[in-house]
Amino acid sequence: MKPKKWPRVLLYCVLILYGLVTLYPFLWAVLAAFKPYAEIVSGGLNLLPEKPTLDNFAYIFTRDPLFPKWVMNTFIVATTGTILNVIFNTMAGYSLARLRFAGRNYWFLLILAVMMVPGQILLIPNYLIMKSLGLLDSYSALILPGAINFAYIFMMRQFFINFPKEIEEAAQVDGLNRFQTFWKIVFPMARPAVATQAIFIFLGFWNEFMKPLLYITSPEKYTLTLGLQSFQSQNATQWNYIMAASVVSIIPIIILYILLNRYFMQGLRIGGDK
Amino acid sequence: MTSVPHSNQQPVVPTGRPPKPKKERARKGESLQGYTFMLPTILIMLVFTLIPIGYSLFLSFTRVNLFGGVSFEFTGLTNYSNALQDERVWIALKNTVRYVAFVVPIQTIIALIMAAVLNSGIRFQNTFRTIYFLPTLTSSSALTMIFMFLFSLNGPVNNALVSVGILPEPINFVNETQFALASIMVMNIWATVPYYMTIYLAGLQDIPKSLYEAADLDGANAWQKLTKITVPNLAPITNYVILMGLIGCFQLFDQAYIISGGSGGPNNATLTFSLLIYQYAFKTLGTMGYASALAILLTIVIFTVSMIARRLNKEESHY
Numbered sequence: 001m002k003p004k005k006w007p008r009v010l011l012y013c014v015l016i017l018y019g020l021v022t023l024y025p026f027l028w029a030v031l032a033a034f035k036p037y038a039e040i041v042s043g044g045l046n047l048l049p050e051k052p053t054l055d056n057f058a059y060i061f062t063r064d065p066l067f068p069k070w071v072m073n074t075f076i077v078a079t080t081g082t083i084l085n086v087i088f089n090t091m092a093g094y095s096l097a098r099l100r101f102a103g104r105n106y107w108f109l110l111i112l113a114v115m116m117v118p119g120q121i122l123l124i125p126n127y128l129i130m131k132s133l134g135l136l137d138s139y140s141a142l143i144l145p146g147a148i149n150f151a152y153i154f155m156m157r158q159f160f161i162n163f164p165k166e167i168e169e170a171a172q173v174d175g176l177n178r179f180q181t182f183w184k185i186v187f188p189m190a191r192p193a194v195a196t197q198a199i200f201i202f203l204g205f206w207n208e209f210m211k212p213l214l215y216i217t218s219p220e221k222y223t224l225t226l227g228l229q230s231f232q233s234q235n236a237t238q239w240n241y242i243m244a245a246s247v248v249s250i251i252p253i254i255i256l257y258i259l260l261n262r263y264f265m266q267g268l269r270i271g272g273d274k
Numbered sequence: 275m276t277s278v279p280h281s282n283q284q285p286v287v288p289t290g291r292p293p294k295p296k297k298e299r300a301r302k303g304e305s306l307q308g309y310t311f312m313l314p315t316i317l318i319m320l321v322f323t324l325i326p327i328g329y330s331l332f333l334s335f336t337r338v339n340l341f342g343g344v345s346f347e348f349t350g351l352t353n354y355s356n357a358l359q360d361e362r363v364w365i366a367l368k369n370t371v372r373y374v375a376f377v378v379p380i381q382t383i384i385a386l387i388m389a390a391v392l393n394s395g396i397r398f399q400n401t402f403r404t405i406y407f408l409p410t411l412t413s414s415s416a417l418t419m420i421f422m423f424l425f426s427l428n429g430p431v432n433n434a435l436v437s438v439g440i441l442p443e444p445i446n447f448v449n450e451t452q453f454a455l456a457s458i459m460v461m462n463i464w465a466t467v468p469y470y471m472t473i474y475l476a477g478l479q480d481i482p483k484s485l486y487e488a489a490d491l492d493g494a495n496a497w498q499k500l501t502k503i504t505v506p507n508l509a510p511i512t513n514y515v516i517l518m519g520l521i522g523c524f525q526l527f528d529q530a531y532i533i534s535g536g537s538g539g540p541n542n543a544t545l546t547f548s549l550l551i552y553q554y555a556f557k558t559l560g561t562m563g564y565a566s567a568l569a570i571l572l573t574i575v576i577f578t579v580s581m582i583a584r585r586l587n588k589e590e591s592h593y
Contacts, residue, residue: 007496008396011391011394011396012396014388014391015391015392015396015402018388018402018406019402019405019406021464022405022406022408022409022464022468023405023408025409025420025421025424025464026408026420028420028423028424028430029419029420029423032423040428041428042428045430045433045434045437047430084314087314088314088315088318089315091311091312091314091315092311092312092314092315094311095307095308095309095311095312096312099304099305099307099308099311100301100304100305100308101304101305101306101307101308101309101312102305104308107312107316110319111315111319114319114323114324117323117327117573118521118524118525118572118573118576119525120525120548120551120569120572120573121326121327121330121569121570121572121573122322122323122326122327122330123551123552123555123569124330124333124551124555124562124565124566124569125325125326125327125329125330125333125566126322126326127555127556128329128333128338128344129321129322129325129326129329131344132344144318144322145318145322147314147318148314148315148318148319150319153315178304178307179307182311203411206413207412207413207414207415209413209414209415209527209528209531209532210527210528213531214556224413224415225413225414225415225416226415228415228416228419229415229531229532232419232422232532233535237426237427237428239423239426239428239429242419242423243419243420243423245419246416246419246420249413249415249416250411250412250413250416253411253412253413254408254411257407257408257411261404264407265400265403
């Protein structure tokens with residue numbers, strides 16, 4: 001059922017048009033990051049910079065005292081958060097799928113139920129809990145509440161339910177106990193599922209705005225998202241710097257997206273199955 | 275990418291696992307192992323999800339004092355009755371509902387159309403998908419920066435509109451009462467369509483080709499095939515997309531905060547319900563309990579609207 005010729009042309013027009021709508025804002029942002037301030041405020045309609053310059057990037061990395069710190073902070077928080085998630089979610093998913101323990105089904109149902117709870121209801125109590133634990137204004141406040149993810153626990157459980165039992169039995173015959181089996185055999189074999197969750201969790205931490213806004217008060221501990229916002233309110237209409245900073249904050253994600261596209265698409269398919 | 279699968283996944287629950295005769299000791303060992311593996315999850319869920327749910331309810335009936343330590347003063351239903359008389363609550367509710375009413379239908383329809391176009395046997399499907407997905411990967415913070423630049427006084431949108439002659443002079447969209455929320459709507463539709471489009475695409479690939487072939491034999495045109503086959507067959511997906519859209523839109527916060535610098539301005543135009551909760555909880559003194567009551571009310575609104583949407587959708591899909 002190939003479409004006839006003229007609707008086909010129309011389809012491609014729609015696709016290309018939508019592609020332009022998608023890319024156009026990014027193009028403006030990226031190219032504005034290479035324009036000097038005067039060129040941006042002069043209000044020309046030129047997409048391409050007339051006098052391309054790297055000064056904006058040089059400014060945010062060398063003259064702005066905090067920007068490089070924010071990049072580092074975001075890397076630390078996102079990486080630590082991702083590692084914890086991968087370990088904890090995989091352990092929980094494995095346990096729910098494979099180990100028989102009292103109350104297992106209740107825990108599973110509870111996890112399904114709390115997935116429905118909207119974040120707003122947790123904001124204020126979590127802030128008070130952080131306060132009483134003395135964790136306000138620390139990276140732990142950003143990492144700990146997000147160190148597990150119910151949706152990915154669920155995903156890992158589904159993965160392990162379909163995981164061949166023979167492999168674990170063989171490992172047990174070889175004298176490995178449950179923990180050794182998990183770490184040495186099962187975990188490495190779950191790599192595709194682990195990679196998928198790792199990517200989306202990293203993305204979630206990288207892009208998180210609300211938690212740093214609530215929990216972090218010292219500017220030198222900001223993550224990029226919050227930093228960008230404060231950078232913008234300080235630099236008002238210095239769009240050349242703001243765009244350079246925004247572009248820098250997006251680049252690591254784009255690199256991941258290109259390198260790990262296969263896992264991205266896999267993760268989306270999991271979303272799509274619902 | 276993170277939500278609850280419903281009925282379709284349920285049958286996989288291994289309740290009917292063949293009973294293996296095992297020794298009592300092995301059982302106990304396995305129970306211990308099970309809880310050891312679950313321990314981090316149980317602890318974190320307890321401290322940062324389960325306790326907070328109860329805590330939140332409790333807070334909503336109190337006045338919270340944050341001087342020195344934290345102390346509470348029980349005030350009964352005062353917070354809730356105050357909410358009904360608070361003008362800003364109604365403004366926030368109106369803004370949020372208006373936002374939801376525009377964004378959810380438009381993003382759902384565009385996502386469905388784009389998915390259908392992508393799935394129509396064209397080439398380079400993956401290339402297009404890869405490009406389309408970019409906005410969904412980008413943080414709300416960077417996206418808002420980009421849009422604030424595009425819509426700024428010297429920005430490309432104003433320049434283009436003025437040079438074509440649509441506008442006599444540039445408009446500061448983000449700071450104008452009538453345009454601020456609309457700017458956020460445009461931006462978020464643009465940013466979330468690709469995600470829902472991907473979900474639709476997966477659904478489209480599950481519709482049996484034979485249905486379309488039969489329609490071709492009957493001489494159906496493209497429009498008839500879309501309305502009689504594609505849309506009805508996608509009903510469960512549409513249900514999911516609308517639900518997720520509703521839940522997400524009701525919680526709008528980041529973009530409204532960034533555009534207004536946290537104030538909800540100009541003139542309360544970008545004051546969303548979540549932003550209002552934030553302001554009462556963290557920006558004004560002594561209103562944390564009140565903010566908790568508002569959070570509970572928002573949760574109730576989200577649940578109610580989701581239930582209604584689900585009910586309506588079920589009735590519709592009987593046809």
